[in-house]
Amino acid sequence: MMRLLCCLCLALLVGGCASRPMPGLFTPRDQQLFVQGMDDLLAHRHPSPAFAALQQDWPESPWTRKSLEIAELVKTIQTQQKAIDQLRRDQANRVRLQNTLQAKVKTLENEREKLRQLLIDLETRGR
Template structure:
């Protein structure tokens, strides 16, 4: 009988250990971090839960994680703005390049015409 009780207790404890803790047993700072990460998936900006976590639990390791995630988001946004600016510049210079190539082609055609005129003048004068 004791054996069955201990066996049942072991199975029960193993089952509890494999599941996440219920929300009421999870610390507030961890709940805020998880909420912030969930909100991050939905909105893409640093969530309000991170700000709340930093204000209410400044010494928490979850606050450091939230700060790191926020800094990475800020860096990513800055890099995306730089990429967008560089793409706009690339498109501008690509258009300018096409215009300049058309002008070069036009000048080359004019040069060929002038060369032919010079040949014609030399034949008439010569």
């Protein structure tokens, strides 16, 4: 009987160590909201309503501070991305303008060459 009880306890102990704990069972709600907010952020690229709930319901939580820092970083990234996009548009406009100017320079060089040849022809006829 004692041997059976020891085997049963050992089996429960080994089985308990092998199983994974249920996520949310021992995780505080503020941490759950933070994790949910991070998952949403990774999926949708913008701060999640879970972060807003976390900030409203648990203003003193360390997870709230982290969510605020992340929201600030996301805002900075979005601002920088807008600036990068504007720089790319400006660069594309400059390239188009440069190409247009190069085409005009080439046209003017051709016209100048024609005028030079015309001047040579006029001087040759005048002699």
